[in-house]
Amino acid sequence: MVNVDVIGKLGNFVVCAAAIFxxxxxxxxxxxQNPVFIWILVIMIGVCILLIARVLRKSSxxxxxxxxxxxxxxxILNLAQTSLQEKKFAAAAHNAHYALYLYxxxxxxxxSAMVLKQNAALxxxxxxxxxxxxxxxxxxxxxxxxxxNARDIEVLWGIAFAxxxxxxxxxxxDYVQSIFSLDPENRFAKELLDKIKVGMTSKPD
Numbered sequence: 001m002v003n004v005d006v007i008g009k010l011g012n013f014v015v016c017a018a019a020i021f022x023x024x025x026x027x028x029x030x031x032x033q034n035p036v037f038i039w040i041l042v043i044m045i046g047v048c049i050l051l052i053a054r055v056l057r058k059s060s061x062x063x064x065x066x067x068x069x070x071x072x073x074x075x076i077l078n079l080a081q082t083s084l085q086e087k088k089f090a091a092a093a094h095n096a097h098y099a100l101y102l103y104x105x106x107x108x109x110x111x112s113a114m115v116l117k118q119n120a121a122l123x124x125x126x127x128x129x130x131x132x133x134x135x136x137x138x139x140x141x142x143x144x145x146x147x148x149n150a151r152d153i154e155v156l157w158g159i160a161f162a163x164x165x166x167x168x169x170x171x172x173x174d175y176v177q178s179i180f181s182l183d184p185e186n187r188f189a190k191e192l193l194d195k196i197k198v199g200m201t202s203k204p205d
Contacts (some may be wrong), residue, residue, distance in 0.1 A: 073102035077117060080124045089131035096124040119148055126158055136163040153179055153186065160192055169200045 034064040039201050092130035097123045103114060129138035145152060156179045163172035173196050179189040 008194055069102055073099050076102065076119070077121055077124075080121065080128075084124050084128055084131075087131060089128040092124050093128040093132070096121045096128065101123075102121065110183060115148065119145060123155070130158055132163060133165070135165045138162040139166075150178075151182055153189075156182075157188055157192065160189075160196075164192065164196055167199060169196050172196050173200075 004159060007013070046160040051072065076095050077099040080092045080099060083089075083092035083095060103118050103121065122141050126138055126145060129135070129141065139162045141161055142155045145155045146159075149155075156175050160172045160175035160179070163169075163175065173193070176193045178188050179186050183189070
């Protein structure tokens with residue numbers, strides 16, 4: 001794919017050079033009154049117009065492709081969220097990965113809305129992997145989510161639960177304590193803490 005930024009910079013350079021050249025031609029015409037200079041001037045102006053039109057067309061085409069890809073990513077994310085609600089965890093994870101891939105290709109056009117969509121896809125992955133009992137992956141994507149919002153109690157609980165299943169009791173307890181710092185009376189965190197305490201006191205297999 002042609003780099004629009006490169007084309008734009010090259011176009012600006014050529015247009016500036018052509019403008020200077022046109023000024024020189026006008027000066028020569030005023031001095032020598034030679035019709036050849038006028039014809040060259042007309043040709044140079046035509047070249048500048050064509051080049052500018054090409055740059056604008058490429059830029060418009062690139063924006064159109066980005067918009068189409070963004071719409072496709074949104075549709076895939078909606079499919080992932082629907083699959084998650086239906087407890088089709090493998091399908092949800094597959095679609096969320098694809099949505100992340102599509103959003104990732106628009107990193108140069110990242111804004112707050114795009115970040116929210118990426119986080120929505122990460123949350124689908126986090127919950128889907130818990131549903132598939134792939135706890136290391138659940139921890140991985142949950143940790144990525146916390147980088148943008150360390151106060152997400154749902155994600156903190158999900159990581160603590162996954163750590164509990166992996167028998168990483170001390171680490172699981174740390175995440176539960178993080179929940180209590182935000183919500184001291186959180187019922188789900190209390191239930192999880194009880195299970196963590198049982199795991200810590202039980203004998204290893």
